[in-house]
Amino acid sequence: MVIAVYEAEKSLQLDNANSFQHDNPVATESTSFSESPSSGQTYPDFPGFDSSSAKVWIYPTNYPIRGYQMKISEAALFQNTLVCLPTGLGKTFIASVVMYNFYRWYPAGKIVFMAPTKPLVAQQIEACYKVMGIPQAHMAELTGSTAAKQRQEVWKTKRVFFLTPQVMVNDLSRETCPAKQIKCVVIDEAHKALGNHAYCQVIKQLSSQTLQFRILALSATPGGDAKSVQSVISNLLISHIELRSDESPDIQAHSHQRSVDKVVVPLGEALTAHQARYLQHASYWVSYLEMD
Structure with missing residues (x-):
């Protein structure tokens, strides 16, 4: 797996005033290294990896900084991570941070965000643009209704893709998607x-x-039992889990108590008629079974 290497420098002045630098030692793995001409620091020689961009990873400050989001974002940059957060606590925000940093680190690489339905796909495009400002000209939504030849051209010219997994499977099978250029894959509803x-x-x-x-991988509910969770971990090559619940200390300040109001909606004339007809048929078969 990719080990994206970075060295945060306190003295580095970013052009974007809305960026945040986080100090961290260089992460390495057994692989070939090349020397960085700017600092003398060595970095893994991954194809397409920009060692100059790798000196920092960027975290946005145009939103309130939440400690758990920053910690999870950092972990997800360097390990295949399953993020389990209750709904409304910023899974998409974390995904945007990770996607943007890989977008910087691999200038020719492709970033993929998969969601199970088209409405979710469309929703994530807007969210990622608002959080990290990835240029919209570099982003694309791919759907099954897009002609295969047109999708092939989009894969060549764009860098950040939002699509359903079925479209991704089809494009990989047809070799429309340049698999070796994919550097980051985000999976919603994992x-x-x-x-x-x-x-x-x-x-x-x-x-x-x-x-x-x-x-x-992102999910509010990773699985109903241990076997299901383990299957998700194995199927998605997960090596690290970031799990939070409503009771986790670092999210309690951002988790609001739920108020549930029960509203009983009357069926109305049409549905009441269908209900009566259904009960009539059901009672016939119930009485038939009772006779046996």
Whole structure:
């Protein structure tokens, strides 16, 4: 898997005043190294990796800084991470941070965000643009209704892609998607990655061609039991888990108590008539069974 290397420098002045630098030692793995001409620091020689950008990872300050989001974002940059956060606590924000940093570190690389439905896909495009300001000209939404030849051109000219996993599977199978250029894959609703789900097929096809990509999986509910959770972890090549619940100390300040109001809606004339007809048929079969 990709180990994106960085060295945060306190003295570095970023052009963007709304950026945040975080100090961290250089992370390394057994691999070939090349010398960085700017600082003399060595970095892994991954194809397309920009060692000058790797000196820092950027975190936005145009939103309130939440400690748990920063910590999870940092972890997700350097490990294949399953992020389990209650709804409304910023999973998309974390994904945007990770995507933007890989967008910087790999200037020719491709970033993929997968969501299970088209409405979710469209929603994530806007969110990622607002959080990190990835140029909209570099982003694309791919759907099954887009002609295959047109999708091939989009894969060549764009860098950040939002799509459903089924579209991704199709484009990988047709070799429309340049698998070896994929550097970061974000998977929304990751608990669906069970059995032969399209999410699982995407990771299998990608990993058969390259292992130099980061995986970030997002879910509010990773699974109903330990077996399901382990299947998700295995299917998505997860090596690290960031788990928070409503009771976690670092999110309690940002988690609001829920107020549930029960509203009983009357069926209305049409539905009441259908209900009566259904009960009439059901009572016939129930009486038939009772006779036996």
